[in-house]
Amino acid sequence: MSELRKDPIVDRWVIIAAERGRRPTDYETTAPTPGGPGCPLCEGNERMTPPEIWALRPGGSAANGPGWQLRVVPNKYPALRVEGSTERRGLGMFDMMTGVGAHEIIIESPDHDWRMGDGPPEAIQPILMAWQLRLSDLYRDDRLRYCVLFRNTGAEAGATISHPHSQIMAIPVVPGRVKSKLKAARDYYARKERCIFCDVLAQELAMGERIVMENDHFVAFAPFASRFPFELAIYPRRHAQDFTEMDEPSRTALAEVLHHSLAQLRPALGRPAYNFVLNIAPNPTPRPGKPDYWSTLELDYHWHIEILPRVTTVAGFEWGTGFYINPVAPEDAARFLRETVNEPREARSDG
C-alpha cells in the first residue's frame, strides 16, 4: 500500500509508492516501446491489462477482447489504490495519509503509432467524451477530492509506454498547485467581481500577439509568462466551471483546437515530447461531517488545458526558486505556430 506524505515545511504532498523487490539501481530512463505482441495497450493484447472499466466498441464486440476504438482500464501498477478509507495520521511533526485513490489509463486508439496531432480531428472527440465520463464517475466517490488528467508523450516527458494513452489520477486531497489557483481566483473575484481566467483570456485576445488559434468555443495561446518554449494554454472562451458538462459542439471545437495545436508543434520542434494537463475544479461533492474548504461550492474555476513541450531541462535554478528560464519569447512561439498552421497536411505528416 502506498502512502501519502506531506512535506513538513511547504504544502506539498508526495506519494511514496515503494515497489518492493526493485533494486535502487532499477530506475533507468525509458526509451520508446514497440507496438505488437509486447505492447499491453495494443489491440489483441487485452488480457495484458486489468479488465476494462469502459470501452467504445462500435461493432458491439465483447468486453476485454479486440474490436474497440477506445478502452479505459485501471493502471496495472497503480500509484494509488481504490480500496480502504483515507485515514490521516501524524508521526511527531510529520503528516501522512493512506494512499487511497484511483489511477486509470485511457487507451486512445488501437493503433500504436497514432498521435493526437494526426488527422482527422474527429478522432479526438470520443477521447474527450471518455474523459468526461470517467471524471464525472470518479467524482461520485467523495473520498476522491481531486482528479488530474494528463498525457505524457515521449520518453523525455516520462512516458513508459509509447502507445497513445492518457491517464487519470484521482487523489484524496486538493493539491497545493490547484489551491493556489483557486485562491488566486477567489481573491481576484473578491476584488474585481470578475473571473481571473476570463480576464487573462480577454487580455490575451486584446493583445493578440500570443494567440495561436481560436474558434467559437476555444482559444489556444502561448501564455504571457510561459515557463517553457512553445508552452500552450487552451481556455474555453466562455466561463466554464465544469469540464464534464461540455456539450457536443464544444467537444467538436476542442477537438479541432487540440488537433491543430499538437500538429503545429511538429514543424516547430520536430516530434516533441510533451506533457498535457487538464486542469479541472476539485470534487464539488461535500463529505458529510467534514470541512471542505476547497470544494467548489464556495469557489469557482475556469477549466483549462496546458501543453508543456519538453525541450528544455528543469535544473537547479528552477528547483531552488520555482522560477523558470524560457529561451523562446511566447510572442515568437505563437507567431511561428500561426505561420505554419496553414501548411498542407502532407508537410506535417513526417513529424
Added chain:
Amino acid sequence: MSELRKDPIVDRWVIIAAERGRRPTDYETTAPTPGGPGCPLCEGNERMTPPEIWALRPGGSAANGPGWQLRVVPNKYPALRVEGSTERRGLGMFDMMTGVGAHEIIIESPDHDWRMGDGPPEAIQPILMAWQLRLSDLYRDDRLRYCVLFRNTGAEAGATISHPHSQIMAIPVVPGRVKSKLKAARDYYARKERCIFCDVLAQELAMGERIVMENDHFVAFAPFASRFPFELAIYPRRHAQDFTEMDEPSRTALAEVLHHSLAQLRPALGRPAYNFVLNIAPNPTPRPGKPDYWSTLELDYHWHIEILPRVTTVAGFEWGTGFYINPVAPEDAARFLRETVNEPREARSDG
C-alpha cells in the same frame, strides 16, 4: 535584455531570455562535453570565458591565465545582466520587470573529470569558501533580493558543460518557493516559538531511520517526504541563519558530509545526474524607501542544501498537481546509503 514576467494567476516568475538568431528547433537535449581545447572551463582556455571575478591561485599566477585551483567568472551567456535598474511595470493585467541580476560560474577544479564525490574531501573546502565570498559580495547590491546557488551535474540534470562547476543566479525578487518556506517558518515560530527547520531535524534525528550521515556540525538525511529516489537534505545541526558566516570548522565538516553524500550515491545509482541547491535567506539589506516584506530582518531562516538525483522524470501528474510520486521510500534509500558508506574507496572509484 531579458525580461522577468509574473504569471497573472499564481506567484511564479519566468525569465524570458530570448536568444535572437536561434531557430525554435535549436533546443535539443545536450550530451556530455569533452575536456581539452574545446572546453571553455578547462585550464589553458581562460580566454574563452569573460575576465575572472575571483580566483584561487596558490602559486600566485596572473589573472586570466593558467595556474589556478578555482575560478569565478561571469556566465558568458547570462540569463540576467547586472546593468540597469529593476524597473517594474504593468501591461494591462500583466506584470513584468527588467531582467537585472547576476549569473556567475564557479569553476570548481582545473580537472575536467573531477567530481565532488571524488577524494579528498579537503578539495571541497575552497569551493565552499568561494561560494561564501561571492554570495556575500552579491548581497552588497541591494537590487539583488535573492541568490540561488546550484550545481547541475549530468546532461539529464540540465548541465550543458560537463566540466565541474556551480552557478549563482542573483535575482531582483524573492521567489515564491523561498517565500513559502519563509512564511512557513514565520507561522510556525508564531505558534511554537521554535524554528521549523530545527524541529524537522530533531524529529529526523529522533526517528533515525532516514539519517544518512552526521558529524558535529551537519546532518545528511533522506527527507520524510522526499520527492525523488535518493533525494538528500543537509542541514546545519545548530540553527544558522547566514551561510556566509559559516566558520572554518564548519566548512571542514560540510566538505566531509558533501563528499560522502555524493560518493555514496554512486553505488546506489551508478553515476547519477543530479541537481544540487543551496537554500539561503534573502538579501537582508533594506532598500531605502521601499517596502521589504521578505528581507530577513523580520524573518528567520535555517539554510540548507538539497541534492536531487535525476533518475525519475517529472511528468504530467507532477505538473498538474505539484504532487510527486517517489518509487523509493526514503527509509530504504537511507539504509542503502548508510550500508555502502564504509566500503573502501576503490569500490566507488568506477562510479
